[in-house]
Amino acid sequence: MMLMVSSTTANLMVDAVSATAYDILMQNNFPCGLLPLGVKSFQLHEGVLEVTFPGECNFFVTLGADQFYFKYGSTVTAIIKPGSITKAHGVRVFVKSEFLGFEGVERAGDKLTFDLQGMQQSFPVSSFTQSPKCN
Numbered sequence: 001m002m003l004m005v006s007s008t009t010a011n012l013m014v015d016a017v018s019a020t021a022y023d024i025l026m027q028n029n030f031p032c033g034l035l036p037l038g039v040k041s042f043q044l045h046e047g048v049l050e051v052t053f054p055g056e057c058n059f060f061v062t063l064g065a066d067q068f069y070f071k072y073g074s075t076v077t078a079i080i081k082p083g084s085i086t087k088a089h090g091v092r093v094f095v096k097s098e099f100l101g102f103e104g105v106e107r108a109g110d111k112l113t114f115d116l117q118g119m120q121q122s123f124p125v126s127s128f129t130q131s132p133k134c135n
Contacts, residue, residue: 022131027054029107032127039066049080057134063123069094070102070132083107095119101111 019023021042035051036059042051055071076090084106093100093116100116107113113122 006007021049022082024049028080029127030080030083030105030112031128033101033131034085034105035076035131036070037131037133044080047079047081048077048079050075052076053134059128059132059135063127067116071099073132078104095121 017018021035021039024036024042024044025032036053036057038053040054042049044050052075053072055074056096058072061068061070067104071092071094076088078088079086081124082103086104088102088104092099093102093114094100095116100119103115103117105112105114107125110125112125112128113120
């Protein structure tokens with residue numbers, strides 16, 4: 001596994017041997033539960049995080065009274081920096097009656113605000129402390 005850290009991400013220096021994609025999330029002030037269990041490999045290069053899974057990963061997350069269905073492709077990419085994940089690709093979320101593309105998430109205090117194709121939804125950080133298991 002290779003981890004590339006550029007000068008723009010020097011403040012995120014990690015031990016390439018022991019770092020995981022979940023460590024990268026936590027170093028950027030995000031809970032590890034934003035990624036499901038089963039990461040096969042990852043790369044971080046100039047702020048772009050690329051995560052691969054053995055195949056498509058689907059799971060439900062219950063938040064309050066609502067249940068959300070997440071679909072992760074075999075490869076997920078996004079720009080990550082402290083408190084901000086943007087330009088995400090490879091994740092879709094079923095909301096109400098349709099799948100919406102997950103475009104990013106911002107953290108402010110104890111809240112995560114998801115951007116789903118122009119629709120925003122906020123949740124407590126504590127809802128994502130555990131990584132979900134793929135179905």
